Amino acid sequence: MTFFFKTIAREFLNYRRKPGLFLNPLIFFGLVVFLFVLGLGPDEAKLNQAASIFILVASLLSVLMSAESAYDQDYDEGSLELVVVSSNSLLIYSLAKSLAHWVVTFLPLILLVPFIGIGLFLDVEQIWVLCLGILLVSPTIILLASVGAAMTISLPRNGVLIGILVLPFYVPPLIFVTGLFEAALLKQNVFPYVYWLIALLFLALGLAPFATSACLRIAAED
């Protein structure tokens, strides 16, 4: 457990020294949302309808953008080899890295959503539901991105490949978050969607870290 917290502390230090690692995806997210809003025009109903989709798609793309650098540096510098040699658990290591990645990418994003929601004429309840949806889906997104990043770690310019590998797996979470938001718009019961998102989260939590650690081991032993 100590190794878990020490890895997180090291990651935060790393992000603090190189703020571009988390600021660039955030700026990218803001720009994509801005472009969507410009494209849709000032129609309140249209913006209400599409809010969940473009906020989620923008967040997916910004996470994929930052996922590329999640393990690359450790691999290139040889830190990953040291972790493997030290006989510490790669599973713990990948979980700690994913948690740190979630904190620096999704936490600010979730904090931004209420302000974006106000700009898109969403009411308070819809904003809360959207925040809840992103809160529930974001760990799944990060865990899947982590698998993609670990699978392509030894390849140069792996960003596009991560997208190709991972984006198909984002379809179910995307469907449930938009379903959740639509249910909120129509004042219907949102809980079935919440339960599905929680189920997907546990599925990702149960499988993705094992896949990530296996890929990291293969890359380090290559």
Added chain:
Amino acid sequence: MFEAVSFSLNSGDILQVCGPNGSGKTTLMRTLVGLYKNYTGCFDWDLPSPPLYLGHRPGINDNLTPRENIKWVFELNNQNIKAADIDEAIRQVGLAESAQTCCSDLSFGQKKRVALAPFCVGKNSLWIMDEPFSGIDGVGITLIEELFLKRSIWGGSIIFSSHQAIPSGLSVKKLELR
């Protein structure tokens, strides 16, 4: 790649693995630390802690300072290290003035010295070092040789790969790969 390699190492022994390029020196080092699994044979040792390893890539994070990087190596090995010991290691490798500088601002040779610093104060009974002399200047080479000597007297064992001729002051076993 090499085959039929056999050697034994006692406490305090230093083993130099040498051979032409492509003979498998790095592969042997990586096999010993568990980074290469596609081999037949076995090695048997009873170590209280994993070996301290220096690979081709030194494992130095550019965004961290030498002090933070050294601390991380010990954290990986589950060893508690005092701040004073880290400072002493940094002093020994000649980086006292760069202790608070991010490693991205250091040269390759200086980063290699950061990677060598844990060897100055670590308590691991076996060191495995792949080309420790590459990218290091004359002063650094002398430093490594002194480290080897101290370690050998202390009773630690060292396996390293290098083309570098080791001065006569050190008793070094040789393993030639062909």
